[in-house]
Amino acid sequence: MQALRRPHAITLSLVLLTLFGALRPSPAHAQRRRSARTATPAEAGPQLYRSANFHMMTDLPRDEARELLQRLETMHRLVAAYWGRRNTRPIEMFVVDDLSNWPAERLQQMDPQGLASIRAQAGLTMTQVISNGKQFASKSVVYAVADHGTPQHEAVHAYCGHAFGNAGPVWYAEGMAEVGKYWRENDKSVGASEYVIQYLRNSPIRPLNDIVNNPLETTGDSWQNYAWRWALCHLLGFNENYTKRFKPLGLALLAGRKANFWQVYGTQAQEIEFEYRLFIQDLEPGYRCDLCSWDWKTRFRGVTSASPTVSRIRADRGWQASRLQVRKGQTFRYSCDGEWELAKGEEAVTADGDDQGRGRLTGIYFEDYELSEPFELGAEGTFTATQDGNLFLRCGDAWGEIADNSGTIKVELTLDEEAAVTPPEPQSP
Structure with a gap:
């Protein structure tokens, strides 16, 4: 889930004082308290872990924190290569395994909305953007629980905030954050959670227009809506019939230009609807949209002679x-x-x-x-x-x-x- 704060345009030099200096976590104070996981006294309480693109404060055990940081860096490398734009500054993250491990002074550093999202066992990315119309500066801070892939999902929002100052409309922003959460290097297969797959396969098909053009849907509305957005973005991103148009559409949406799903795919509406229904029908772990792309080009003929x-x-x-x-x-x-x-x-x-x-x-x-x-x-x-x-x-x-x-x-x-x-x-x- 993302929350975008876009102040009125001011000179960008003010950003260094008002934006980039904000929300800096200070060194962690270790707290010797049992978390939901077993931790040594040296690991108890939130600690700060750094990598090239992430500064993560978390109460996860050291090995799990470093493993998560590695997964975040892998995910960042994949999304940055896909969208062709680098992350402009390290993404700051608060990743919580058990709030009882966090002392009061640490909780006070969190944005109230971010803390509320963590208490609800969810995630939130707060992005501040300042622009003069031609250039922008931005800063994203992630608040996330440690499970269900939430840190990776929110990190995609944060990357988009830094790289583009925007994450696009809800269907694209949340759908691509879910795609990014599941991305694995050199792997185009479906890696969605089993409960997401079972929900999609056992539910009435959500019409495409209800996904891409529904003003009532908002970020953070429900995991079920996120599942449909993921399904559409995964299909368009990996199916060989639609992937070439999908990236330019996404870049236009991230740039804030007037771009419309049906303007791009209107001539393929029946084909997309057919393959979308077939994808949901056959969906299972390991499914490959690229290998299952439908052949719309081959000519068929009836039998006119004895030749085979x-x-x-x-x-x-x-x-x-x-x-x-x-x-x-x-x-x-x-x-x-x-x-x-x-x-x-x-x-x-x-x-x-x-x-x-x-x-x-x-x-x-x-x-x-x-x-x-x-x-x-x-x-x-x-x-x-x-x-x-x-x-x-x-x-x-x-x-x-x-x-x-x-x-x-x-x-x-x-x-x-x-x-x-x-x-x-x-x-x-």
Whole structure:
């Protein structure tokens, strides 16, 4: 959660006295009191830990504090590389494990709103910004409880305050703070908490416009709203169909320019809505939006001759275009050539999959932005189309486990002429 304080424009030279000198924590006084965690007397009470981009006052045990500082630096490196702007000064943080470990003089250093947020087991970032219209100076201070990834979430707000003087509208600011909280180096997979994933999968789909254009939603409103904002920002940030537009949109929002989600993505509204619903439906730990990006470019055709329709299906991707357009009642023969592996070091299997059915070639029909129920195929056989649509195929595996798959299978599909449906003869009156 963030709170932005933007004083009236004054000369920037005043900032050094009024802004950058404020809220400086003095050296910590050790207090020998038991916290919720076991701590040695030397570690009891809040201590100040420093790194290149963070000055963190916390009552966490020394090892945990240093580990958190390392995670914060990793997160900062990732978000700074993504947005292409450095943090202008160390981010000051109060991270609380147990308030009973904090002496009264330490609590008095905290902003009352920040302390209230900690008492509510949440977090708050206070950002002061002074601008003359062309330049700005800013200072952010983070107040956070030590668990649930709250320090990382708030640190993203603080970074944005220092780097841009702004965090953007609520949906973007809170959504990207959640994305940043979960980011891991060289890892594009879903790392959201299990309770967030289960909430999203078991709830009615929140319409996109309710996320990006809802004036009633505010920062700090509810973790459920944060979950939907995260889902949209994660999808747009990692899905190959939308990521190229998402970063420029975000930079425009952070710069305070007039930018609108629908102006940027209006021509892709149906595609985003479809992939957003599919993402929520299949969401699980390890899910990769980049590997599951929908193929909107491949051309499909109906059967016009005995020549086969050929596609190559990768084991490490989601639904992939077969290139075959079917009509309800048509029967097709299919045959597969090749093998794929479902994990490094596992024995390769054919399109029939293993003895548990993992790795079996699976199909689905796409028609007018709706999907049929998936159905199993295999290495060879026939199937009869249950509806009109474009046929998509994939290697049958858990959605969160396809990233370590490897191999490609060649699939040939031909119309079964013997089983072809012929129109009934007209009946005599």
